[in-house]
Amino acid sequence: MWDRQAVDLLDLLVHPVRLRIVFAMSGGQTRTTSDLCTQLPDVPKTSVYRHVGVLADAGVLEVADEQRVHGAVERHYRLRGERAAIGADVAAAMSLDDHRRAFAAGMAAVLAEFNAYLDRPGADPVADQVGYRQGVLWLGPDERAKLIDGLRSLLREVVDNQPTPERSSHLVTAIFFPATPP
Template sequence: MATSSADLLLHPLRLRIVQSFLGERQLTTADLRRQLTDVPPATLYRQIAALVDGGVLEVTAERKVRGTVERTYRLRAEHASVTPDELAGMSADEHRAAFMAFVAGLLADFDRYLAAGGGDLLRDIAGYRQAGFYATDEELTEIVAAINRAVRPWIDAEPAAGRRRRILTTVLLPATPATET
């Protein structure tokens, strides 16, 4: 069985909820219901509670709305990833299951994009591609740091007129010997 953080974060619906908060967003359950219209409310409430209990989401505000309490949540980014120690302790099957959950979430995101009228990747400045390159471990560390520096200003940017929320997904894998030739 995978570690509790991996189980918590790599569940397909909880992963979608976490993604909804990317970009320093603060959202209520009502906001999430408007974004995740295919999720039954009771299921959404259960998954939010699991993320709060796990320390991934925290309540930033509460207000009374028609006799109930509406909570506003934010992502605790420092708790929204699997630690290096947890990753190191995962078996190959646990990594496979975690990656499958990640890819399933990515496929579902793309399907929702298409269902919402997407599909013109040029118009939407969207895409998916793969590139192969050769680098030492030290060079790869430099590449990853450069990518992080390049996108950090936009990750930290606030919503503004003309800005559309976007999700950047990365997967970095070493090529297997069969694919290197």
């Protein structure tokens, strides 16, 4: 069995709304809870506020700044990326049901993000080069490792890009698993 902290991290992060908040906070920018409500219009505001509080209490989000606005304190949050990921040690200790639950939550979050994109005025999947293809690759262990390392290297080149007027955020989801038994 693994430690309580790992179980808590898994329970914390394996929730579709919290995953979407983590996605929205990625990239180094700060956001208020009100900003997140605007970015996640399909999620009730009370849910966004509650899940931001849960993530902040767990140290996944930290307060970067506070400002008094109309008599209330408005907090600007920043993602603590090192606290927002399930590491290899926790993943190795997860049960098959834990992996099933994590995958389902991740897919639910991706589906919600895609629906939110399609619901935006002017959404144009062709012009935006939206992709959602699935294919089978025949790979040996070394070839699979080389492919994954190559993809990680490509993503590392752009993962620290900061927002600019020319850039918009894009959600990238990579899923690898054997399609047939060995």
